[in-house]
């Protein structure tokens with residue numbers, strides 16, 4: 001699918017029009033009167049202007065979500081009606097699949113095939129959670145008393161949803177779908193630099209006729225709008241995806257109101273390749289693990305753990321193929337890797353490459369921004385691979401969130417496991433081996449929430465997504481992700497209604 005320049009224009013809202021936020025069922029500009037320019041990372045061109053919300057805007061959205069939930073009846077809304085709304089959103093989104101994919105590519109930089117995959121995922125998330133909406137079930141207990149004891153599940157209330165820029169549509173959508181299915185009202189905040197697909201999703205949501213205040217979108221900075229969502233006592237829960245440093249701040253702030261939080265944070269995930277692995281598959285997935293979405297994936301296989309005896313054969317092939325990756329604007333046909341999301345993020349990644357060199361790692365390929373020709377206008381970085389790393393290096397320990405792979409080597413299974421678990425993170429990990437028992441043995445030793453054997457990256461809306469250790473708390477997706485938006489209430493019904501006799505005096 002090739003996008004012509006004329007088509008690109010038709011996908012975009014005029015960059016002279018300031019795009020609004022959605023609060024209490026209305027499209028509004030921020031009282032700040034400030035705007036922010038949204039840039040296409042493939043060429044630095046302006047692709048939109050959006051209003052910049054403030055704490056006051058966030059407060060208005062929270063108040064409307066609170067009213068809608070607690071006073072105007074959403075708390076007692078019917079699951080079947082919510083399911084129907086989610087299905088309708090999914091159908092509309094599916095009808096406009098290509099448009100949303102183009103928009104995501106223009107704003108985020110990812111290739112069109114990846115954007116299309118994201119939109120398809122988003123459609124399926126809405127359908128999956130529409131199905132789950134009617135499924136929460138309680139329990140009854142046989143208690144040693146004349147009491148009928150039972151548990152019911154209820155919506156948690158007002159949910160603040162804060163999302164990053166690497167999957168702008170799909171990450172917000174998975175939280176929105178689960179929260180609405182559970183019966184919550186929501187206030188969503190996209191990342192500052194990638195709000196366009198979410199604004200458009202809210203155009204669809206607006207057509208659905210939700211009662212005002214159930215779904216709100218507030219644009220603006222994490223420091224102001226995001227922080228207000230986390231500290232405001234009228235928000236019952238925060239669902240966050242983003243960096244670990246920000247997650248730590250959020251957790252501290254949420255403590256003041258004992259707010260329930262789920263955090264999906266960073267990673268430095270190991271991809272362990274044993275000498276007995278299928279060679280071609282292991283090379284192929286090692287590339288996919290780190291270079292998909294330009295490495296801007298929380299679960300990226302950013303550390304390749306190679307059995308030492310395989311090194312001489314594996315690394316030259318890996319490097320050869322990394323150099324063949326087709327880089328360019330994500331909307332062009334055949335492009336396999338797009339630009340990084342912003343100039344600032346590109347500079348962070350380039351800085352890490354310098355750190356790697358200074359730490360003494362060997363640069364095996366890449367390492368540079370691409371400055372030739374049209375690509376020089378965008379934020380393109382070559383696929384980069386470092387060898388001769390040691391576990392203490394920053395490029396081995398810290399999340400770079402770009403197309404930078406660090407190779408580590410091991411001699412024994414035990415050593416592989418130690419290296420794999422040797423960071424503060426615990427999001428994901430993979431093992432490549434044709435010895436099924438060994439592969440499973442190693443996977444069971446990984447302190448990570450998402451794991452693969454003989455593959456990397458496939459993820460499913462049906463299965464839980466989240467990490468061990470400093471990669472987060474709680475889960476997105478699947479039934480586990482649904483649970484995050486439900487409270488648990490115990491109800492005890494007296495079957496023998498008479499005085500308790502606890503106090504003697506009458």
Ligand code: TXE
Pocket residue numbers: 162163164165166189190191192220221222223225226227230241242243244246247249250264265266297298299399400401
């Ligand atoms: O993320 P932030 P940034 C990692 C990755 C990346 C680094 C920094 O390593 O290089 O984080 O990226 C909002 N209160 N990941 O700075 O700050 C912010 O506005 C409330 C991994 O872009 O975590 C945005 O909407 N909210 C990650 C969201 O948090 C705050 C994906 C994420 O931004 C806030 C992205 C505050 N004080 C980055 N400060 C993953 N797990 O996939 C910021 N925000």
